[in-house]
Structure formats: C-alpha cells, structure tokens
Amino acid sequence: MLNMPFMRLKKVDISYKLENASVKAVRSFSCDIEKGDIVGIVGESGSGKSTLALGIMRLLPPNALLSAEIMSFDGKNILNLNQDELRRIRWKEISIVFQKAMNALSPVHKIFTQMYDVITAHSSDIPKGRAYKMLTELFGKINLPSKVLNMYPHELSGGMMQRVMIAMSLIHNPKMIIFDEVTTALDVITQGQLLDEIKRLVKEFGLTAIIITHDIGVVNEVCNKVAVMYAGELLEYGRVKDVIFSPLHPYTKALVKSHPDLRIGNELIKGIPGSLPDLTYPSKGCIFYPRCDVRLDLCKDVKPKISVLGDHIVKCHRIQG
Amino acid sequence: MERILEAKRLKKYYPIRKIGRRSYVKAVDNISFSVEKGEILGILGESGCGKTTLGRVITRLETENGGDIFFLGNNISGINYRKMKNFRQKMQVIFQNPYDSFDPRMTIIKSLETPMKLLNIGQSKKNRIEIIRDAMEKAKLTPAYDYLERYPHELSGGQLQRISMLRSMLLKPSFLVADECVSMLDASVRAEVLNMLLQFRSELETSILFITHDISVAKYMCDRIMVIYAGKVMEIADAKELISNPMHPYTKALISYSPTISPQKERERFTIAGEVVTPIDPPPGCRFASRCPFAKGICRTEEPEMKEISPGHFVACHLID
Amino acid sequence: MEVQTEVIVTRRKGKNIIKFWHNYRQSLYGLIGFVILLLFIVVAVFAPIISPYDPHAMKGEVLLSPSISHPMGTDHLGRDVFSRIVYGTRVSLSVGFIAAGLSAIIGIFIGSFSGYYGGIVDEIVDKIVDTFLMIPAFFLILIIVAIFGNSIFYIMLVIGLTTWPQNARLMRAQALSLRERTFIMVARATGESSIRILFTHIIPNGVYPVLANTALQMGGAILTEAALSFLGLGDPNLVSWGKMIYQARPYMTFAWWTVVFPGIFIVLAVVSFSFIGDGLQYAFNPKLSVKQKEVSA
Numbered sequence: 001m002l003n004m005p006f007m008r009l010k011k012v013d014i015s016y017k018l019e020n021a022s023v024k025a026v027r028s029f030s031c032d033i034e035k036g037d038i039v040g041i042v043g044e045s046g047s048g049k050s051t052l053a054l055g056i057m058r059l060l061p062p063n064a065l066l067s068a069e070i071m072s073f074d075g076k077n078i079l080n081l082n083q084d085e086l087r088r089i090r091w092k093e094i095s096i097v098f099q100k101a102m103n104a105l106s107p108v109h110k111i112f113t114q115m116y117d118v119i120t121a122h123s124s125d126i127p128k129g130r131a132y133k134m135l136t137e138l139f140g141k142i143n144l145p146s147k148v149l150n151m152y153p154h155e156l157s158g159g160m161m162q163r164v165m166i167a168m169s170l171i172h173n174p175k176m177i178i179f180d181e182v183t184t185a186l187d188v189i190t191q192g193q194l195l196d197e198i199k200r201l202v203k204e205f206g207l208t209a210i211i212i213t214h215d216i217g218v219v220n221e222v223c224n225k226v227a228v229m230y231a232g233e234l235l236e237y238g239r240v241k242d243v244i245f246s247p248l249h250p251y252t253k254a255l256v257k258s259h260p261d262l263r264i265g266n267e268l269i270k271g272i273p274g275s276l277p278d279l280t281y282p283s284k285g286c287i288f289y290p291r292c293d294v295r296l297d298l299c300k301d302v303k304p305k306i307s308v309l310g311d312h313i314v315k316c317h318r319i320q321g
Numbered sequence: 322m323e324r325i326l327e328a329k330r331l332k333k334y335y336p337i338r339k340i341g342r343r344s345y346v347k348a349v350d351n352i353s354f355s356v357e358k359g360e361i362l363g364i365l366g367e368s369g370c371g372k373t374t375l376g377r378v379i380t381r382l383e384t385e386n387g388g389d390i391f392f393l394g395n396n397i398s399g400i401n402y403r404k405m406k407n408f409r410q411k412m413q414v415i416f417q418n419p420y421d422s423f424d425p426r427m428t429i430i431k432s433l434e435t436p437m438k439l440l441n442i443g444q445s446k447k448n449r450i451e452i453i454r455d456a457m458e459k460a461k462l463t464p465a466y467d468y469l470e471r472y473p474h475e476l477s478g479g480q481l482q483r484i485s486m487l488r489s490m491l492l493k494p495s496f497l498v499a500d501e502c503v504s505m506l507d508a509s510v511r512a513e514v515l516n517m518l519l520q521f522r523s524e525l526e527t528s529i530l531f532i533t534h535d536i537s538v539a540k541y542m543c544d545r546i547m548v549i550y551a552g553k554v555m556e557i558a559d560a561k562e563l564i565s566n567p568m569h570p571y572t573k574a575l576i577s578y579s580p581t582i583s584p585q586k587e588r589e590r591f592t593i594a595g596e597v598v599t600p601i602d603p604p605p606g607c608r609f610a611s612r613c614p615f616a617k618g619i620c621r622t623e624e625p626e627m628k629e630i631s632p633g634h635f636v637a638c639h640l641i642d
Numbered sequence: 643m644e645v646q647t648e649v650i651v652t653r654r655k656g657k658n659i660i661k662f663w664h665n666y667r668q669s670l671y672g673l674i675g676f677v678i679l680l681l682f683i684v685v686a687v688f689a690p691i692i693s694p695y696d697p698h699a700m701k702g703e704v705l706l707s708p709s710i711s712h713p714m715g716t717d718h719l720g721r722d723v724f725s726r727i728v729y730g731t732r733v734s735l736s737v738g739f740i741a742a743g744l745s746a747i748i749g750i751f752i753g754s755f756s757g758y759y760g761g762i763v764d765e766i767v768d769k770i771v772d773t774f775l776m777i778p779a780f781f782l783i784l785i786i787v788a789i790f791g792n793s794i795f796y797i798m799l800v801i802g803l804t805t806w807p808q809n810a811r812l813m814r815a816q817a818l819s820l821r822e823r824t825f826i827m828v829a830r831a832t833g834e835s836s837i838r839i840l841f842t843h844i845i846p847n848g849v850y851p852v853l854a855n856t857a858l859q860m861g862g863a864i865l866t867e868a869a870l871s872f873l874g875l876g877d878p879n880l881v882s883w884g885k886m887i888y889q890a891r892p893y894m895t896f897a898w899w900t901v902v903f904p905g906i907f908i909v910l911a912v913v914s915f916s917f918i919g920d921g922l923q924y925a926f927n928p929k930l931s932v933k934q935k936e937v938s939a
Contacts, residue, residue, distance in 0.1 A: 187534065409831065436834075
C-alpha cells in the first residue's frame with residue numbers, strides 16, 4: 001500500500017440493531033489522518049463521534065454492525081482482523097482513553113497492580129521491579145508523582161485519574177491514541193492542564209492523536225485538524241484555522257456562532273433551531289437540511305457530494321469543489 | 322437603583338464525622354454580595370467551590386449557618402418554609418438538569434399550571450392555560466399544544482430547559498437563580514436557552530444570579546461576575562473589567578485556561594498547579610495559597626480582606642495594594 | 643381549547659395503561675398469575691351460581707369420594723367440598739385484598755413521611771420498623787388473635803397491622819432518593835406544601851415497589867389466614883380453605899379429597915399473587931423489559 005496516509009478511513013458505516021429497527025449511527029465517514037496530526041472530531045451528542053472511535057478500536061457493543069471500504073493504519077489493513085490480530089493492535093498500535101476513568105479502573109486494586117496487568121497482558125516476562133521502574137519513569141513524563149502507583153483509584157482526583165489513564169494508554173508505546181471526551185467532566189483549569197499535557201506528549205512521543213469532543217474551544221486549543229460531524233455524517237474536515245475561522249458548511253458556521261467566547265467581543269450568539277433527525281431512517285438528502293438556514297430545494301432529496309478544496313473538505317451543495 | 326437582594330456574611334458549613342472529632346466543610350464562608358434590579362450577577366467557580374450551595378441557601382432550599390439575606394427589603398434568613406411561601410413567587414430557581422426538573426408522571430401543562438395555581442396567578446384554569454399558551458408561543462415553543470400534553474421524557478433537554486425557564490417566568494419573579502442551567506446542553510441548544518434568559522431579563526427586569534463554571538458563558542450573560550474558590554470570594558467586578566483586567570491570580574488562571582475559538586498565536590499560559598481543594602477545616606490564610614504561584618508567608622497565615630482597587634472592582638489578595 | 647386538552651390528556655392516560663400492559667406481558671409468570679386471579683375473582687363473585695350445593699348443608703352422605711354429583715367429594719359432615727371451596731374463595735380473596743391493602747396503605751404513609759421529612763421522625767420510624775421485622779410476625783398474630791378473638795375482621799386487621807413495616811421500608815427508600823431529585827426541589831422552590839409534595843410527587847413516583855410487594859403480601863395474607871384456621875383460630879362462622887383442612891385432619895388418611903383440594907387452591911392463590919408480583923416488577927421497572935433505549939452515540 002504505497003502513498004497511503006497514516007490512517008485512512010473510507011466509507012465507514014456503523015449501525016446499531018435494536019429490537020425492531022436499526023439506528024445508522026455513522027454513515028459513510030471518510031477521512032485521512034497524517035502522522036503527527038492531532039485531529040479533533042467535534043460534534044454534539046448523537047453525532048456519532050464516540051461510536052466512530054469505538055468502531056476504529058473495534059470495541060463496539062455486540063449489536064453494532066461495522067462496515068467500510070477501507071480502514072487502514074500505518075500501511076496495514078485493519079478492517080478484517082481476527083480477535084488475535086485485533087488484540088495486538090489495541091494498546092500496542094492504537095490505544096484509547098475514555099471519559100469515565102473511574103469506570104475503567106477497579107476500585108479495589110492499587111494503580112500499580114492494574115498497570116502491571118496491562119504490561120503483562122502483552123509482554124508477559126517483565127518482572128515487577130522492572131515494571132515499577134518503567135512506570136515511575138513514564139509517570140515522570142506526564143507529571144504524575146510516583147506515589148500514585150501505590151494509591152487506590154478513589155484517592156485520586158479527576159485530573160490525576162485521567163493522567164493515570166493516559167499513562168496506561170502509553171505503556172506499550174502506541175503510534176496513535178484516541179482521546180474520547182477525556183476532559184469533559186473536568187474543571188476548566190484541570191482541563192487546560194491536561195490538554196497542555198496531551199499536546200506535549202504527542203510531540204515528545206511522536207504520536208498521532210484523535211481527540212473526540214463536543215467543544216470546539218478544546219479543538220482550537222490542541223488540534224491541528226478538525227472533522228465536524230453531525231447526525232452520523234462528516235460535514236467538514238480540514239485544518240483548524242480554516243474550519244473554525246473560515247467555515248464553509250452552514251452547520252459549522254452555526255456551531256461557531258453558537259459559541260460564546262472570552263476573547264471575541266460581545267456579539268450575539270445564535271442557537272440552531274430544531275433538533276437532531278431520526279437516525280433510524282436518515283433522509284436521502286442533506287442530513288442538515290431541516291435545520292439549515294441557507295438550504296436549497298436540491299438539498300432535500302439529493303445527498304451532497306464531498307467537495308475537496310485543497311486540504312479542506314466540505315459536504316454541501318452550496319460549495320463547489 | 323433598587324436593590325433586590327443582599328447577602329451579608331453568609332455561611333454554610335456541612336459537618337462531616339471523622340474519627341475522634343467533628344470536621345466541617347466550609348462550603349460557603351462569609352460571602353457577601355448584592356444584586357440590583359435587572360442585573361445579572363455571575364457566580365463563577367469550579368466544581369465544589371460552593372456556588373451551588375450558595376444558590377440553595379439564597380433560595381431557602383438549604384438553611385444557612387450564619388449571616389443575613391435581605392430580599393426586597395425583608396430579612397429572609399432563618400424564616401421558616403411556610404413564611405417563605407410569600408416570597409416564592411418573587412424568587413425562582415432554574416436547575417442544572419432539565420430532564421429531572423419535571424415530575425415524570427405529569428404532563429407539561431400540569432407542571433406549568435400547578436405553580437401558577439398555588440401562587441394565585443390567573444383567575445381560572447382556562448385563563449391560566451391561555452397565559453401558558455401565549456408564553457409558549459412567544460418563546461417559539463410552537464405549536465404549544467404539541468408540547469403541553471406531552472410527558473417530560475418525550476422532549477429534548479433544550480426544550481425542557483426552555484419550558485423550565487418559562488415555568489419560572491410565568492410567575493413574574495423579581496429574582497431568579499439559574500444554577501448551571503446550560504451545562505448539560507449541547508452548544509447549538511445552549512445559545513437558545515441563554516438568549517431566552519436574556520430576553521426575560523429585559524422584558525421583566527428580573528435580576529438573575531447566574532451560577533456557572535464557564536467563564537465564556539459568564540462573560541456573555543453577566544453584568545458583574547463574582548469569582549469564588551473553596552467557599553470564599555476571590556474577586557468581584559464588572560464582567561468586562563474582570564475579563565480584560567483580572568487581578569486575582571485565580572481569576573487570571575481561569576481566564577488563561579479557558580478554551581477559546583478566537584484565532585490565537587501561541588499565547589502565554591498563566592500556569593498554576595494542582596486541582597480544586599475541598600474546604601474541610603481549611604487552614605488560616607488565603608484559600609488559594611496552596612496553588613498560588615505568588616504565595617508569600619502572609620498568604621498562609623492571614624486571610625486577605627476585600628479591597629476595592631477601582632470603582633466596583635474588589636479583590637481579596639495580599640499581593641494587591 | 644381546554645376541552646380539547648382534556649380529550650388529549652385522557653387519550654394519553656389510556657396510552658399509559660397500554661404501555662403498562664405491554665411491559666407486564668413480558669413476564670409469562672405475570673400473565674399466568676393474572677389469569678388465575680381473574681378466575682378466582684369470577685368464582686368469588688358468582689359463588690352462589692357456581693356452587694352446586696349450599697356449603698353448609700349436610701345433605702349428602704359423609705366422606706363420599708369425588709364423583710359426578712360431588713366433583714370433589716363430601717366431607718365428614720356430608721357437605722359438598724367443591725361448594726365449600728367456591729365459597730372459601732370469597733374469604734381468602736377478601737383476606738388477601740383487605741389485609742395486604744391495609745398493610746400497603748400504612749406502609750406507604752409511614753414510609754414516605756419518614757423518608758421525606760427525615761430527622762428524628764425518620765430515626766424513630768426506622769427503629770420501629772427494625773423491631774417489627776425482627777419479631778416473627780406469625781407468632782405475634784397468633785397471640786393477638788388468641789387474646790382478642792378470631793373474627794375475620796380481627797384477622798385481616800392484625801395481618802395488616804403486622805406486615806406494614808416491609809412496605810414502609812420500601813417506601814422510605816424511595817422517598818429518600820426522590821427527595822433529592824430536581825423536580826422535588828422545583829416543587830419546594832415554588833412553595834408547594836410538604837403534604838402536597840408528599841401526595842402529588844413522592845408517593846405517585848415511588849409507590850411501585852410497594853405495589854409489587856403488596857401482591858406478594860396478598861398471597862402471604864391468604865397463607866396466614868389458612869394457617870390460623872388450620873390451628874383452629876379461624877373465624878368460626880365462615881368457610882375458609884384453611885378451616886376445611888383443619889376440620890378434615892382426622893379423616894385425611896382415608897379421605898384425601900377433603901384436604902388435597904383446599905390445599906391445591908391455597909397454593910394456586912398464593913402462587914398467582916406471587917406471579918403477579920413478578921409481572922408488576924416488569925411493568926414498573928422498564929429496565930427489566932426489553933431495552934429500547936436510543937443509542938447515544
């Protein structure tokens with residue numbers, strides 16, 4: 001596979017089977033990620049952004065169905081892997097950090113024990129002493145005191161817990177980390193501290209990262225590229241400065257306009273009237289059509305094609321590529 | 322200007338039992354402030370700083386341990402639940418969780434009509450339903466009857482929060498406490514809710530105590546902002562003044578760490594370490610001293626007084642003269 | 643407009659019942675229990691029509707084995723067992739409904755009151771409930787009936803008065819968690835009186851576990867009445883299943899029908915109520931029923 005980007009996703013579809021319907025949570029998602037990118041996937045609740053992350057990691061619940069034209073990572077096809085191959089990829093190649101760190105850690109075991117489990121899961125012959133030294137070193141790199149290793153999860157604050165989770169995801173030196181709403185439950189300052197840390201780590205470890213968030217402010221703080229998702233579809237993708245400061249898609253424009261900001265004057269913010277469409281039967285046309293304020297008649301029934309303007313991708317009839 | 326509410330040296334301590342002795346979480350400790358007619362005062366702070374407790378004490382959902390609350394010229398501190406009923410119409414609350422703000426077994430109309438009936442608004446049921454319908458239509462919750470006969474679980478968070486706001490506003494209160502009223506909502510919906518609140522303020526001249534953790538939202542909504550940390554006021558000032566000219570190190574950190582979507586060069590972070598502390602039997606001195614990069618000896622021994630550094634701008638910090 | 647509102651509201655209430663039934667149906671046990679109970683109610687209501695003989699008439703021959711004229715045989719005094727069982731249904735059902743109903747009402751009031759108000763009231767109630775739960779209720783009932791007499795009303799009353807603590811405990815737990823909910827805060831912030839909050843919000847939202855438990859208690863009450871009768875402490879003026887077994891004891895080795903049929907009916911009644919309890923669990927707790935929640939992406 002020559003000339004492949006670091007990660008390529010093409011026409012990824014994910015649906016959830018329910019009792020008598022199926023919810024098409026992600027539809028025809030395509031994007032390329034280059035090595036060293038920090039890509040923000042931004043969207044509101046129900047946009048499918050977390051489902052996509054779980055899909056990449058193959059951690060979807062059993063009632064989910066994933067299909068894609070291409071899913072490749074670092075020159076390898078990661079679409080049709082068996083359980084064994086998948087296990088090798090997780091943690092060692094791509095790892096994920098979730099929002100709810102508390103749920104991911106066992107409350108009755110010390111941090112060290114739990115991290116040692118992760119170490120031995122992939123390389124079984126590391127003695128405890130060496131693992132401890134290794135972890136102390138790793139903790140040093142993300143500004144965690146090594147005494148945390150001997151603590152229980154409930155003794156840690158939210159920010160510390162997320163750092164532990166990040167440390168855990170780094171144990172096997174993955175090439176990519178997906179951060180799924182990792183700062184959502186944190187306070188502003190803690191969030192800022194953690195984002196600074198993530199930015200630094202990506203550079204230091206030579207990582208590629210995907211940051212899933214609902215906050216375009218967070219994207220602007222850490223990411224260099226951003227993918228805007230709405231109701232399961234990618235509507236706009238490009239460099240942060242292009243997408244946020246000169247958005248092309250009406251949804252992105254509206255999203256930016258709905259965001260009160262500290263450093264911009266006191267302009268009136270505007271909401272987006274209406275609500276998320278029913279994803280059991282997504283419309284044939286543009287998914288944003290019912291809430292769009294610049295819609296055309298065409299938009300109702302014809303799905304817009306993806307227009308490529310350099311490295312800026314938009315899915316809207318008003319934009320010609 | 323007419324003073325709607327004044328709080329003087331308000332205290333709320335929660336006892337916690339530790340082996341051997343009784344400790345107190347000093348959630349609200351000597352907080353004084355006032356709200357003028359038609360003013361929006363922001364209470365800004367991180368989780369656990371006491372902002373929600375403050376809101377509950379003001380609205381008499383919790384009883385204070387000391388201090389006075391003057392509401393429309395009456396001292397309402399310490400009065401009992403039944404006597405407080407006379408003030409309920411004039412003082413309303415909106416809570417954080419819109420999904421839980423309605424009795425799940427009641428239709429929206431019932432939830433809206435009951436408080437009006439109890440507080441003798443409208444002559445008859447028919448009249449009250451008309452008032453509600455008009456208000457719904459004005460708030461663009463149309464068609465009104467489509468909402469009124471529904472149960473809460475059939476509506477979205479944004480719709481519920483707007484209806485919850487409407488429920489309070491139908492009572493024409495002179496004072497409203499909005500406790501993190503948009504923190505559970507998506508960006509596109511959040512803007513609608515905030516604008517609705519601003520509209521109510523200008524129509525009814527209601528004073529609002531706007532409790533939030535989000536400084537961007539506070540800046541958009543508030544006339545003045547009061548920053549609290551671990552139960553103490555750090556700084557109060559006009560919103561614009563506070564953001565353009567923050568004096569307290571904590572305020573500086575909050576502003577510096579809060580994500581923004583303005584185009585930015587690598588700006589200098591005002592970095593602080595550590596995370597929010599819970600004020601359990603706090604040591605003497607400034608509550609922020611443990612995290613303050615400039616803390617001196619006096620900060621750990623003596624509590625800083627509120628100083629007025631320019632008209633209306635108060636700071637509690639030893640470093641400022 | 644108002645009229646229209648009313649119409650739609652009733653339609654929606656109808657929908658709620660359909661939804662309730664939809665969830666209830668998920669439990670096969672619940673369905674079976676419901677059908678049995680329905681049959682029992684029909685039998686109790688139409689007892690005079692269904693029973694072929696007067697339950698007290700000593701006309702037939704004594705201890706006849708089941709035959710076409712006496713489908714369940716006759717007892718030692720020549721009374722028709724089937725007719726006695728049919729009339730016994732009335733006693734058993736009313737004991738079940740009234741005793742467990744009384745227990746539910748007392749439990750709901752005391753439990754919600756103590757959970758919502760908290761403080762010293764709650765602590766006292768909690769201790770009383772603990773004490774009651776520790777005492778073996780049946781012996782208490784036995785002593786009270788022995789002292790105050792054994793009319794059916796006493797029996798119902800005593801069963802109700804000794805079994806409410808279970809319900810109170812369930813209701814209290816509900817009230818404790820409900821009072822922290824936002825909509826209760828909203829009610830308080832609009833000045834609704836505590837009594838009103840209790841009756842319009844706390845009880846309607848928290849009563850379901852108590853109702854499911856009450857179904858079980860109905861079965862329990864029927865069993866208790868049967869046990870009392872079996873010990874000779876039943877109401878002397880009424881036919882009840884327990885009393886039938888008590889009276890047939892000396893003959894059961896050679897006239898099995900005198901004890902087996904009433905026994906089967908006791909078991910059926912108890913089982914039906916316990917099955918209904920199971921169905922109610924499904925109906926009131928949507929988490930048990932098939933998950934139809936929207937997938938949050």
